[in-house]
Amino acid sequence: MAQVFDRSSNALARFSLVLTGVIVIALGVTLDQLQRSPWVTRQGQRPDQPVPFSHKHHVEGLGLQCQYCHTQVEKAAYAGIPPTKTCINCHAQIWTNADLLEPVRQSWATGASIQWIRVHDLPDYVYFNHEIHVNKGIGCASCHGRVDEMPLMYQQNTLQMEWCLNCHRNPAVNLRPTSEIYNMAWAGPSNDKPVWCTSTVKGGATAQDVSCTTTEPSGKGPDVAMMQISSEAHGPTSSDVPPLGIAMPASYVKFTNQMDLGKYLTAQYHIRNPEQLSSCETCHR
Ligand code: HEC
Numbered sequence: 658m659a660q661v662f663d664r665s666s667n668a669l670a671r672f673s674l675v676l677t678g679v680i681v682i683a684l685g686v687t688l689d690q691l692q693r694s695p696w697v698t699r700q701g702q703r704p705d706q707p708v709p710f711s712h713k714h715h716v717e718g719l720g721l722q723c724q725y726c727h728t729q730v731e732k733a734a735y736a737g738i739p740p741t742k743t744c745i746n747c748h749a750q751i752w753t754n755a756d757l758l759e760p761v762r763q764s765w766a767t768g769a770s771i772q773w774i775r776v777h778d779l780p781d782y783v784y785f786n787h788e789i790h791v792n793k794g795i796g797c798a799s800c801h802g803r804v805d806e807m808p809l810m811y812q813q814n815t816l817q818m819e820w821c822l823n824c825h826r827n828p829a830v831n832l833r834p835t836s837e838i839y840n841m842a843w844a845g846p847s848n849d850k851p852v853w854c855t856s857t858v859k860g861g862a863t864a865q866d867v868s869c870t871t872t873e874p875s876g877k878g879p880d881v882a883m884m885q886i887s888s889e890a891h892g893p894t895s896s897d898v899p900p901l902g903i904a905m906p907a908s909y910v911k912f913t914n915q916m917d918l919g920k921y922l923t924a925q926y927h928i929r930n931p932e933q934l935s936s937c938e939t940c941h942r
Pocket residue numbers: 706710712715716721722723724725726727738739773774775776777778797798801804805809810841
């Protein structure tokens with residue numbers, strides 16, 4: 658019987674199989690790249706805002722604190738965008754005729770909010786909360802980058818699941834004293850710039866009970882101060898007893914690198930372990 662397929666078709670079949678494989682892989686890689694591309698994640702894009710508001714001018718230039726405008730960031734899930742009133746506090750006097758500020762004056766006159774375009778926007782099925790991150794020692798800059806140097810706001814990181822998990826698997830790398838949350842230039846402790854921390858409550862009841870400083874404690878730390886107050890509380894009879902504070906040096910711990918500080922803060926702030934923090938229910942409820 659005559660062969661339907663000659664010998665060469667064997668090679669052809671093999672070749673087309675390989676080709677299909679290559680195409681499938683290439684397609685996969687392309688889709689994966691696309692999925693991570695700035696075009697999808699919106700990373701780095703500066704949307705056309707109704708007013709070209711500059712964080713650089715208002716934060717770095719004028720020295721305004723983030724909380725002046727994002728008042729909810731320590732107390733709620735959402736940081737919040739300031740109402741027009743916040744701008745009018747100053748712009749009723751400054752740059753009153755500038756065309757750039759026309760939408761601000763319009764909004765103030767009509768009572769209609771300025772229609773800011775969202776830069777960061779997680780899908781609705783993801784649970785995210787500012788309050789816990791900020792109060793457990795994650796600074797704005799760890800997630801949003803150097804906002805103080807941004808003439809126009811953009812998204813510094815992908816905000817993809819992988820990015821969240823990367824920190825949740827090892828938060829110690831990013832933990833800082835809660836007093837440094839708004840410090841855009843914070844770089845962690847080093848030999849040149851050590852950080853000293855102490856806990857005012859044994860074991861650190863909340864993150865706010867841990868206090869850290871970048872200037873060497875002189876011995877008049879919170880512990881010492883507290884001891885002196887409590888010895889005074891004993892009344893006039895205890896005045897000949899030497900103040901307890903002098904005998905008790907403040908229990909500051911000195912840190913010269915981020916990992917040691919991170920481990921200390923992980924324990925003090927009662928940060929959950931990486932397994933708990935990367936379990937699906939943490940972010941998908
Ligand atoms: C004078 C008021 C003001 C101050 C101070 C301020 N912001 Fe903003 N911020 C705004 C306004 C208005 C917007 C919305 C317009 C925009 O996106 O540029 C905004 C937007 C943002 C966004 C993006 C919101 C979105 O749509 O996703 C982030 C992140 C942000 N600010 C962080 C900060 C940080 C961090 C600081 C402190 C370093 C800070 N801001 C200080 C007024 C302020």
